[in-house]
Amino acid sequence: MSQKLSPLTGLTLAAFAAVLAWGAPALAGDRCKVTDPTGTPLNIRDIHKNIIGKIENGRIVMVQRYGEDDAGKPWAYVTTQGGKRLGWVYREFISCY
Template sequence: MLLNIIRTALVVVAVSSGDPAAALAAGCVVADPTGTPLNVRSAPQGRVFSVLRNGAAVVIVDERTLAGKRWAKVTAPDGTLGWVFASYLDCTMAEDDTKSAPMKPRTPPQ
């Protein structure tokens, strides 16, 4: 439990830091259209060492394209860290609450 809290806090800090690498830190859930558990691999197209069930929360920590297919290195709350086929993830980027108000155009001088 404490490890999950620490991991979540680190992701929040990374996302709020504005670090370009943190842009990958998207909140995602497994959404495998086949309905079967999603294979977790040691590398893109590598050996399967675990699976994640549909609906499992994950955070993307790296991405690669191999043979035209996008792979994501993810971490799950249970500590699982490995590569999955990125098309089987449903991700949403964190909202940016630091946006300024919309600019109002100036009225041209008369």
């Protein structure tokens, strides 16, 4: 026997799925473009937040993992497309697709 969902249940499930898809964070392994709105190269940092390099806007990076600092700010550990480790970048300054 098949069970029918009420129209309200179906709409609720559809709305919930849409919210999850729209609000889903990027996942490790994502391909992202550096989009720093400040107009300067994006700082690359080590785990202690020391600047260890910079990367230009428009460059493509691969996210290996995500994290937050003590203040709750989002960060992403990135590599080049070829797999060279770069470091941590501020998550809000990369656009993933």
